[in-house]
Amino acid sequence: MVAQSAIYQLIVPKEKLQKVLADEIKAVSEEKKYYNMDIQRINQHTSAFNEITHYIESDNGKEKVEVWFARELQSVLGYARWENFTIAIGRAVESCKSQNINVNDHFREVTKMISLAKGAKREVKDYMLTRFACYLITQNGDPKKEEIAFAQGYFALQTRRAELIAEHLQQVSRLETRDRLRASEKQLSRNIYERGVDDRGFGRIRSKGDTALFGGHTTEDMKLRLGIKSTRPLADFLPTLTIAAKNLATEMTNYNVEQKDLYGEQSITAEHIQNNVSVRQMLGQRGIKPENLPPAEDIKKVERRVASNEKKIEKTSNKLPKKVE
Known part of the structure; x- marks a missing residue:
């Protein structure tokens, strides 16, 4: 360092x-830090992330799986270039592997059609991501960017109330x-x-x-x-x-x-x-x-609580179904 x-x-x-x-x-x-966003700003970011949340059926068909698509996430996280965003995705995949977690449970390469000039369309690569995958991506981004600082909290918590994200x-x-x-x-x-x-x-x-x-x-x-x-x-x-x-x-x-x-x-x-x-x-x-x-809370207790919450992310994040229509 x-x-x-x-x-x-x-x-x-x-x-x-x-x-x-x-x-x-x-x-x-x-205290001009993105980590000290007010509730109104947090609600604005929450709405933006909620709007790009999709739901697909799980393998058993009894529950819905929250998913996000990388091309949409790229924009909300403030990445101007897809090439730069794929670097963060690649690092997140490596982080997933290093934890001995099945990458296919959380990252799935897919394709999507994008519109070009004069009504033309082109097929491009995209990724379907679970909450855990999105969290790993934000962990490999720049936390000085407000969107990424917020997203780290958004994807870390299963219950996304503004007060909990702020905390x-x-x-x-x-x-x-x-x-x-x-x-x-x-x-x-x-x-x-x-x-x-x-x-x-x-x-x-x-x-x-x-x-x-x-x-x-x-x-x-x-x-x-x-x-x-x-x-x-x-x-x-x-x-x-x-x-x-x-x-x-x-x-x-x-x-x-x-x-x-x-x-x-x-x-x-x-x-x-x-x-x-x-x-x-x-x-x-x-x-x-x-x-x-x-005084503030004993930082050792805060460290343990944050670490415990982070360990729960993968367990509480629904896995991608083996087959996606």
Whole structure:
């Protein structure tokens, strides 16, 4: 994984870095993520996906099987080119195989007629897909695209009520944000170990960063304030917004440690404190004080629930009939 600080160095000129970081802080404070779509937007997407849902008879003829066609799904997911969409389908098929699941139960190559100019028609390749197949396809798409972020929740749930989809999307957003913080802290630890700071020093740097972000409250203060066991990481109980704020401050530290070639605990601590202060100030301008936000559910429980739901997708997704008329 390439650290975001490294990406900044590659694509952002030095004089533009502060604007980029300011924009990110603004996005963090306003939680401008597709995963936080409002109910109205979710209902709009739900209608679009429901409109391309088809039903065919199962092998026993006693129930209906939900299916989608790739050509229609391509459009709703925002793919402009069929060739690009087939790449995601191919990856989904490989993912299905890697789980030792019969591909033919969920992916079926079919043909359809498309209209051309002057009333002409042409036969093209298409795919009939189950809910599980559609879910795998969205997992191999770009979650930064609103349609794909939504679709991951839509196909993950058997009951597609807007509130449940919204809850699922928010849970996934929090898990991904927590993963990004882990990655940026791991990168910071590598950076500072090369610059004369040991494990204890790293712990002190992180703690002083927390104190700056939370307005003078130490990491232990915040654990007591939020009712968190001293042995558990504070970030595992923070809301998505606060985790994202911590991650941004850490990425800023990563960037400046490298750019300024900082060395030693004192200079790196000062840098990390300043970055957390900057993030806190930007949040404060929008009336947000991180220390006053309520705790979130234990992220370990969220991880288990999301993982459990994902394991159920294939089992609750009806298989394609062996013969399709």
